[in-house]
Amino acid sequence: MSKIQVNGNEQILETDSVSVLELIKLNKVLNADMVSVQLNGEFVDREVYSSTVLKDNDEIDFLYFMGGGAN
Amino acid sequence: MDFTEDQIQRYSRHIILQDVGVEGQERINKGKVLIVGAGGLGAPVALYLAAAGVGTIGIIDGDVVDLSNLQRQVIHFTPDVNKAKVLSAKEKINQLNPDVKVITYYDLLTASNALDIIKDYDFVVDGTDNFPVKFLINDACVQAGKPFSHGGILRFEGQTITVLPGTACYRCVFHAPPPPNAVPTCSQAGVLGAIAGMLGTIQAAEVLKYLTGVGDLLTNRLLTFNAKTMDFRTIKVKHNHRCAVCGDHPTITELVDYEQATCEIKTHGEGVPHKALIQK
Numbered sequence: 001m002s003k004i005q006v007n008g009n010e011q012i013l014e015t016d017s018v019s020v021l022e023l024i025k026l027n028k029v030l031n032a033d034m035v036s037v038q039l040n041g042e043f044v045d046r047e048v049y050s051s052t053v054l055k056d057n058d059e060i061d062f063l064y065f066m067g068g069g070a071n
Numbered sequence: 072m073d074f075t076e077d078q079i080q081r082y083s084r085h086i087i088l089q090d091v092g093v094e095g096q097e098r099i100n101k102g103k104v105l106i107v108g109a110g111g112l113g114a115p116v117a118l119y120l121a122a123a124g125v126g127t128i129g130i131i132d133g134d135v136v137d138l139s140n141l142q143r144q145v146i147h148f149t150p151d152v153n154k155a156k157v158l159s160a161k162e163k164i165n166q167l168n169p170d171v172k173v174i175t176y177y178d179l180l181t182a183s184n185a186l187d188i189i190k191d192y193d194f195v196v197d198g199t200d201n202f203p204v205k206f207l208i209n210d211a212c213v214q215a216g217k218p219f220s221h222g223g224i225l226r227f228e229g230q231t232i233t234v235l236p237g238t239a240c241y242r243c244v245f246h247a248p249p250p251p252n253a254v255p256t257c258s259q260a261g262v263l264g265a266i267a268g269m270l271g272t273i274q275a276a277e278v279l280k281y282l283t284g285v286g287d288l289l290t291n292r293l294l295t296f297n298a299k300t301m302d303f304r305t306i307k308v309k310h311n312h313r314c315a316v317c318g319d320h321p322t323i324t325e326l327v328d329y330e331q332a333t334c335e336i337k338t339h340g341e342g343v344p345h346k347a348l349i350q351k
């Protein structure tokens with residue numbers, strides 16, 4: 001079990017070795033392409049989402065693409 | 072610059088503001104700002120900058136006013152339906168503040184005209200609604216060393232970041248446009264009208280802070296908010312050394328119309344941008 005911060009809110013991971021990709025799914029992000037992910041202040045490359053495993057006290061930010069503005 | 076009596080009265084609430092004063096107001100009146108997109112974000116940005124007395128406001132937009140725009144694009148009125156948005160916006164600005172010189176471009180911002188248009192301005196505001204143009208604005212401004220404000224809205228949410236030469240750019244954070252249809256647009260998913268005003272006025276405040284030199288700009292921080300909870304958050308972001316446009320080894324050294332570059336590599340360089348892809 002580990003305690004992490006997701007977008008500033010605490011989340012408890014019940015199982016070990018949760019990857020960034022799994023966390024994206026756990027947080028019901030519809031499509032991994034909708035977000036850019038920061039782990040402890042560093043951007044995570046899409047290619048390593050599934051191999052990057054979260055540990056206790058990690059801080060994760062999902063930065064959502066927002067394209068609206070004109071129309 | 073010597074202010075007339077009328078101008079002193081018009082700008083009095085700025086002039087008495089300790090951090091702005093006569094000097095700050097003069098800087099605003101000498102400022103030249105380009106607004107890309109005269110829509111949901113561009114409308115409040117243009118109105119507040121005009122009211123503040125920004126000396127030159129450039130507006131680029133290739134669209135005409137549609138009835139469905141009026142729910143949030145507050146610079147356009149019902150009789151403006153079918154009128155070019157740049158013309159409708161210019162008319163309102165002229166009525167609001169005759170001090171402002173308005174330059175209109177009834178056109179889309181493309182890889183071939185971007186650098187030529189932005190070179191005349193001190194600051195660029197992204198009020199567009201699609202990723203290829205957002206990345207184009209970023210890349211053009213980074214290459215030209217122009218400060219700009221990125222803005223995006225969707226449903227009940229908004230985000231914005233201010234980018235100065237050397238600070239984290241939009242591409243540092245978001246790398247590349249998402250695959251087509253991965254992220255819904257406002258026309259597909261909707262947007263609460265007032266969200267455009269909330270985000271646009273934040274962008275306008277950033278412009279005025281930049282012109283007057285007051286305060287700390289929203290650099291290296293992405294501001295996001297969700298109006299359902301009214302939670303505002305700023306997330307620290309860092310300049311990304313692997314960024315394709317401002318990193319240590321940039322791979323983007325000339326502008327391309329992004330979707331065209333990825334979908335139609337063969338035609339790159341032949342000039343005519345794919346309007347259907349860049350069009351809103």
Ligand SMILES: [Zn+2]
Pocket residue numbers: 239240241242243244311314315316317318
């Ligand atoms: Zn960058």
